Amino acid sequence: MLASQRQEAILAAIRRYGAARVADLVESLGVSDMTVRRDIGELARRGLVLRVHGGAVDARRAADEPGFHVKAELFSPEKAAIAAAAIEEISPGGAVALSGGTTTHLVARLIAETPALRPLTVVTNSLPAAEVLHQAGAPELNVVLIGGTRTPSDALVGPVATHALETLRVDVLFLGVHGIDLRAGLTTPNLLEAETDRALVAAAGRTVVVADHSKWGVVGLARIVGLSDVDLVITDQEVPADAADAASDAVDLVLVPARDRVPTDLGAVT
Known part of the structure; x- marks a missing residue:
């Protein structure tokens, strides 16, 4: 070739x-x-x-934000492994928050499928996460969906969302991001989403970032917070060692192996 x-x-x-x-x-x-x-x-x-x-x-x-279903198809084995590690940070009887994103959606799915995590209150601005939690039909799973303006990734953001979060407190936030960069920190292409995500961080006792390796080195238009402003980053083992070493100086880092990775098929490409 x-x-x-x-x-x-x-x-x-x-x-x-x-x-x-x-x-x-x-x-x-x-x-x-x-x-x-x-x-x-x-x-x-x-x-x-x-x-x-x-x-x-x-x-x-x-520089743009792909739709939820587009992003859901990317790096799904890595995201599944990250979500599985994330729920280890949840204690029954508490309150957690989930931001928008496909990895946080997988965290929501695992919460819905794991009775041992209940009772639990989940605050979210993610429509897909709220839906999968609602479908669980568990009386001990209390879901609080905040309002706001809908983004392409099906998150609710803006002044209404930010104001609602100012009155809430949760034990831990699981935060999905568009990009992670050692200098720029955590970023997103959406200005309103950055503001709402900062409100989520402010409402949380601990912030856990859930992001696969493809987010590393990507810088979006709007900064959410710096790496040193979060407590833990859960990512996969495909992050290069030098980036992981540098990041670990600013934040606790958990590297997980991907589950059942399926190679990209280029056989049909002409």
Whole structure:
């Protein structure tokens, strides 16, 4: 396969899924790690993709917020492992908060499926999270859905949401983010979401960030808080060692192995 054909296949995969891991591209294309990284570098030079730790994301989506269902398809094994580790931070009888996001949605699903965590109160601005918790039909699971303006990722944000959160206190917040950067901190493309997320952090005794490795090195338009302002980051083992070491100086870090990872299939790409 010529370099131009490889790059076309890589770009097609990234645009289809929103992002791609170097390891999956290596396996699918049957080339070396260095070759894939060189191809990604060329695509990044042309402004078609944005390099992140361990792979690349679609440059067209880097400054925008993809919809919930688009993001739900990305790095699902990693997100499942992160969610499983996150519920270990929950104690029955307390109150937790879930921000918007696909990883926090998986946390909500596990809460709904785990009777041992009840009784529990869950405060959330995530419509999908609230729905999966409501469908559990558990009387000892109290769900508080705050109001606000709906984002593309189905989170409720803005002044109404922020004002509601000023009156609430929870034991722990599980916070999903668009990007993690050692200097920029935790970021999102949505200005109103950043404001609401800061209100969630202020309402929580502890803040636990749940974010897969593709979020590392990504910087969105609006800063939520710095890494030193949160208590724990749960991510997956695909985060490069140097980034993990640097981050661990500012915040406690938990690295989990992905569950049942399925390589990206490039066989149909022409």
